[in-house]
Every structure is written in structure tokens, then in C-alpha cells.
Amino acid sequence: MRHTVVVNARAGTVLEAGADAFSSRLAAAFAARGSVAEIKLVPPRGLEGALALAVDREGSVPVIAGGDGTINHVLPVLMRAPRPVGILPMGTVNVLGRDLGLYGELEQQVAALCAGEPVEMDVGRVNDRLFHSLSGLGFFSLMAREREHARRRFPFSRAAAFSLAAVRSILFTRSISVDIRIGQEHLVVDADAVLVTVNRFDGPEWRRGRLDGGVFEVHVLNAGGLYSRSKAALSVVSGRWRSSGHLTSFFGDEVVLQRRDKRRGHVTFDGEVERKAGALTYSLLPRAFRVIAARSPNP
Known part of the structure; x- marks a missing residue:
């Protein structure tokens, strides 16, 4: 071999x-x-x-x-x-x-x-931008930016960089107003974060049971204040995020997000951050590629 x-x-x-x-x-x-x-x-x-x-x-x-x-x-x-x-x-x-x-x-x-054995994976597309797992606004985009800055300060300690980024993100996140369309459903939210995942994540370590399920899951986090935001972050780390009263989730195969202030905002794509203006239109590319995995092929 x-x-x-x-x-x-x-x-x-x-x-x-x-x-x-x-x-x-x-x-x-x-x-x-x-x-x-x-x-x-x-x-x-x-x-x-x-x-x-x-x-x-x-x-x-x-x-x-x-x-x-x-x-x-x-x-x-x-x-x-x-x-x-x-x-x-x-x-x-x-x-x-x-x-x-x-x-x-x-x-x-x-x-x-x-x-390992080959498995097939869905891919998400946001306008002309691809992502394999996560895309988000608010806290998640700030966390990605802070992590990149911290990595420059602590290039030889990923744990230190991640911890510093998490603390700064909790302290400096500000609520954003977002217009969300999921299929035929429409809602307007004031949230600390909006996260779109390719297929459903679950469990204490944010893992997907299926990689080719053909669905987006949209998570809206509205913690409302520093103390509540800290508790919400702890629930994510500890695996209790599904039962958190600050998190609401929705499913759909097409999603549109729009900041109501119409300003360019930071958006994260699998931990990489870009500034985007206008509507973010999410679409799925089913079974877009194959990778070798140490898990059973998707049922």
C-alpha cells in the first residue's frame, strides 16, 4: 500500500x-x-x-x-x-x-x-461559497476570528489559543437581528448567533449520525446577556445544548439568512471567516464527494 x-x-x-x-x-x-x-x-x-x-x-x-x-x-x-x-x-x-x-x-x-471505507458526503453552498460542516453568524463568526488571532499569539498551543478565543467571544458578542427563511417558514430573530449545519449534529461532541442526510439544521442562539451566554457556551461544551432554553433549531433543505441592518457582516465557513453583504442563500449539494472514513458507510 x-x-x-x-x-x-x-x-x-x-x-x-x-x-x-x-x-x-x-x-x-x-x-x-x-x-x-x-x-x-x-x-x-x-x-x-x-x-x-x-x-x-x-x-x-x-x-x-x-x-x-x-x-x-x-x-x-x-x-x-x-x-x-x-x-x-x-x-x-x-x-x-x-x-x-x-x-x-x-x-x-x-x-x-x-x-477505513469510503463514505459519501453532502456539501453546503452559500451563494458561491462551499462548506462541509458549519456556517454561522454572530458568536460563531467572532469565535473563528478570535481563534485565528489567538493562534498568532500562541502558535504552539492550540489549547491556549482556543481558550482565549472562547473567553473573548463570550465577552464581546453582540446581538444581531436576522431575517430567516427555511423552506416556506419565515421568522425574524434577535440572536447572539445563527448556525447552519450540513445534516443534523447531536450528542456531547457535536457529531453527525449521517453525512448524506440531505438536510440543513439551523440553530438560533439567543442567550441574552453575559451570564446567560456563558451558561449557553457551557451547555455546548458539556453536551447539554439540545436541552438549552436558549437554543431553537429548525430543519430544511434551503435556507436564506439576511441581516436586517443590511450591513456587511462576518460569516464563518468551517472556521474560516469572510465578510459578506446581502442575503445568504444556502443550498445543498447531495453526496458531492467521497472520503475514507473509520465508520460504517451511511445507511
Whole structure:
């Protein structure tokens, strides 16, 4: 067995370990599973091209290693790929990696990947922007921005960066007024956050039972104040968010969000943040690509 592993050289795991030490450990992990792995550390701007070359290479399984933002960045390549691509989660949150059953130490992830099977995944599209797991306004976009700033201050400690970002986001979130359309339903909310997820997330660790369920879930968080917002954040961390009185959820296959103040606002896409103006129209691309997962294929 052979693998060609394209690694985001700026991923948190790489920065913490150091490039040479990380490459050696990753190659050894694949060797322990009977695979010869070619490790390619690539800066973020070169990831799409490097992964496209890996996909075209015969006789080797292509793998992309990075966080949720890295996977978001290479979604066009994944969707064009004629065969499944492996993913190794190397970020801070790793929402998609956990959904694919890839967690734990690096050696555990590699072992799970080598024994994995292909699964199909839906993709969300917001106007002309793609995302694989989460898109949000308010608290979630602020959290993503603060996490990026904190990573520059603490490049070798993902835990410190995440903690600082969480505290600042709780302190500085401000309510936004949003016009929401979900199918035929229309509502106007004042909320601390609006989060749109590709398929239904549940449980204490925000995992999806299905990756090809063909539905969006819209979560509206209205905590109303610093103390309530802190409690709501704790409920998310502890897994009690479904029963939180501050959270309301809706389902649909088409969603439109519009800030009522008509101003450009920050929107997060799998942890990456952009400023957008006007209506955000969410549509689903069902079973848009295949990845190798350490979980049973979707029923």
C-alpha cells in the first residue's frame, strides 16, 4: 500500500511538533500499517494544486492533512476527484475528522484511515461559497476570528489559543437581528448567533449520525446577556445544548439568512471567516464527494 499525504504546513499539529519531527512521525505511523507514505508539507496557497496532483497519481491513495479550514479550502478538488480521498484532522476543533471517526493520537488516526471505507458526503453552498460542516453568524463568526488571532499569539498551543478565543467571544458578542427563511417558514430573530449545519449534529461532541442526510439544521442562539451566554457556551461544551432554553433549531433543505441592518457582516465557513453583504442563500449539494472514513458507510 502507498499513500501520498499532502499536509498543511501551517496546521496546528505541525507547528506544535515541528515540520521535520512531524513528517518523520507521520511516515512511521503509515509504515507501522504496512504503507509507504510520501509526505508533502505544503503552504496553504499550494494545497489545492498539490492535492490535485496526488489525486491524479496512480497506485497511491491521496490524503489531505489539516484542520476543518484546510478541508474547506480543497473542497473543489475533493468534489472533482474520481476516487475517495483520505483525511487526517490536524486542526484545533476537527469537526469533520470526528465525524469520520478519526481522532486520538496521530498513530490512531493513521491506523483508522488505513482500515477505513469510503463514505459519501453532502456539501453546503452559500451563494458561491462551499462548506462541509458549519456556517454561522454572530458568536460563531467572532469565535473563528478570535481563534485565528489567538493562534498568532500562541502558535504552539492550540489549547491556549482556543481558550482565549472562547473567553473573548463570550465577552464581546453582540446581538444581531436576522431575517430567516427555511423552506416556506419565515421568522425574524434577535440572536447572539445563527448556525447552519450540513445534516443534523447531536450528542456531547457535536457529531453527525449521517453525512448524506440531505438536510440543513439551523440553530438560533439567543442567550441574552453575559451570564446567560456563558451558561449557553457551557451547555455546548458539556453536551447539554439540545436541552438549552436558549437554543431553537429548525430543519430544511434551503435556507436564506439576511441581516436586517443590511450591513456587511462576518460569516464563518468551517472556521474560516469572510465578510459578506446581502442575503445568504444556502443550498445543498447531495453526496458531492467521497472520503475514507473509520465508520460504517451511511445507511
